[in-house]
Amino acid sequence: MSLTSTTTTAVDIDSADRLAAITDFAYRMRHHVIDMGEVQGQGYVGQALGAADIFAAVYAGHLNHRADDPEWAERDRFLLSTGHYAIGLYAALAAAGILETEELLTYAADDSRLPMSGMASYTPGMEISGGSLGHGLTVAVGMALGLRHQGSGSRIFNFLSDGELDEGSTWEAAMGAHHHQLGNLIAMVDMNALQADGPTAGVLNIEPVEQKWVAAGWYVRRVDGNDPAALLEAFDDVTSRATPRGAPSIVICDTKVGYGATILEEREKAHFMRIEDHEWQICRDQLTERFTPNSMKA
Structure with missing residues (x-):
């Protein structure tokens, strides 16, 4: 039996409410990101906008957690390996009710619990200090x-970037997960095709990605990471396979940096963005126009 599958199917009628919840979650996330970014005038805004649907599919669709008890022993763990995506995770934590929305405006300020790069010791709901x-x-x-080993039924959701697939330690871990048959491990990769030094394909071409993860013994799905319906179906699939012992799973998500704010999607240098004062409201307007249902625009 092959461990790979790239087919996505339409969300059925019973999933309509879940899909609406994920779409709404991502919409709120994107506006939170813009609000936080405006505080500093710059940041990793493009990655957070592009990955918002992935965060939403996990937090609103699959992650077992308690908003009022981030340390709940039976929670699923969401690990942000890419610490510079913290602005996106803060937005997700606020949309999930773990952080107060008002606290987002302290983003990257002195003495804030929301530093620019994720720190587990500072932020409720931040499981690890990512960065390197x-x-x-x-x-x-x-x-x-x-x-x-503890007999827990909790699952680990690990968020990776395509740039991390350049790192040998990632592939050592991938082989280790297969060796130990960690069916309770679900990874996702934000394939936005951009790194600090330029396009991923130019820095170090990592394709064919699916075949590499299959060769490492993982169950693989690849989807449009800006399509909530495709993400919902893919995560439904991999979570249905999640058991304490079995093949680990990964969802490879092709995304667009700055997705939803056209003015940012068109930027060439988009890894760390400096955004002009007058552009923040343009971003908000474009996000509202892009994602608000037509029935609500009147």
Whole structure:
């Protein structure tokens, strides 16, 4: 039996409410990101906008957690390996009710619990201190193995970037997850095709990605990471396979940096953006126009 599948199907009628919840979650996330970014006038805004649908599919669709108890022992763990995506995770934590929306405006300020790069010691709901790329999946493997030894049914969701697939430690961890048959480990990769030094394909071409993860022993799905319906179906699939012992799973998500704010989608240098004062409201207007249902625009 092949471990790969790239087919996505339409969300059925019973999933309509879940799809609406994910779409609404991502909409609120994107506006939170713009609000936080405006405080500093710059940041990793493009990545957060592009990955918002992925965060939403996990937090609004699959992650077992308690908003009022981020340390709940039976929670699923969401590990942000890419610490510079913290602005996106803060937006998700606020949309999930773990953080107060008002606190987002302290983003990256002195003494804030919301530093520019994710720190587990500062922020409720931030499971690890990401940053040096390539470490997150290794931590996820150890955590998934530890939870299994404890008899826990909790799952590990590990968020990776395509740039992290340049790192040898990522592939060591991938092989380790297969060796230990960590079926409670679900990874996702934000394939936005951009790194600090330029396009991913030019820095170090990582394709064919699916075949590499299959060769490492993982169950693989690849979807449009800006299509909530495709994401919902893919995560439904991989979570249905999640057991304490079995093949680990990964959802490879092709996304667009700055997705939803056209003015940002068109930027060439979009890894770390400096956004002019007058452009923040343009971003909000474009996000509202892009994602608000027609029935609500009148």
